[in-house]
Amino acid sequence: MKHDLHASPDRITRRKLSDQVFDRLREMIASRELPPGAPMPSERDLMERFGVGRPAVREALQHMQTMGLITISHGERSRVNELSAGSVLERVDDVARMLLSSEPEQLEHLKQARRMFECGLVRVAAENATAQDVRDLRELVGEQRARIGDPEAFVTADMTFHSRIAQISANPILVATSQSMLRWLFQYHGVLLHWSGREKITLHEHDDIVDLIAARDADGAVAAMQAHLDRSNPLYLHANAINRAD
Known part of the structure; x- marks a missing residue:
């Protein structure tokens, strides 16, 4: 029987850089490396830490705000939100x-x-x-x-x-x-x-x-x-x- 490589569970799928940045930031919040109320690292710091460009960092941060994990304020550093069942x-x-x-x-x-x-x-x-x-x-x-x-x-x-x-x-x-x-x-x-x-x-x-x-x-x-x-x-x-x- 011919094996369908496209259906293989071992197939490696490339993920967007912004998704990978999001996952890393979420882990930092979950581990309390970035506790509630803490300022987020600057875009430049994140670019250097993860070795990605500004678009990937900005898209990840916007996704985090949409998920309610952080609050982005213009003119101020973004901060980690305090999560609760209500929020x-x-x-x-x-x-x-x-x-x-x-x-x-x-x-x-x-x-x-x-x-x-x-x-x-x-x-x-x-x-x-x-x-x-x-x-x-x-x-x-x-x-x-x-x-x-x-x-x-x-x-x-x-x-x-x-x-x-x-x-x-x-x-x-x-x-x-x-x-x-x-x-x-x-x-x-x-x-x-x-x-x-x-x-x-x-x-x-x-x-x-x-x-x-x-x-x-x-x-x-x-x-x-x-x-x-x-x-x-x-x-x-x-x-x-x-x-x-x-």
């Missing part, structure tokens, strides 16, 4: 919103994911909440109640309430994921509150959830959160239809 997820916000707008059926997947996610979070909250956590949640419900009549402020307060439940987990990845899901849903939720007239129902459900967290009733808190999200999910569908019709 990483924030970089996909625009893409996530575009996906929801161009493929509305993805909204169903997001709602399902949020339901499963938040029910897990509220169970953790009921098992671990401190007295201060409960006081904070009650204060947030009170602040949300004061925002009735201002739809955007009411939704913002709603997001803060759910984010505070996530914070009880003390897990930054869970907190960042919760906040991202809420941001992605915000464009739909903001529309529905103008006509839903169900703010008082939302507040009553939030009160119930806090009471169950305070009572350390994990199963009850999960059931209440499920009912809360199941009631609001059909409203997202209606609001999404309004967005597409506009």
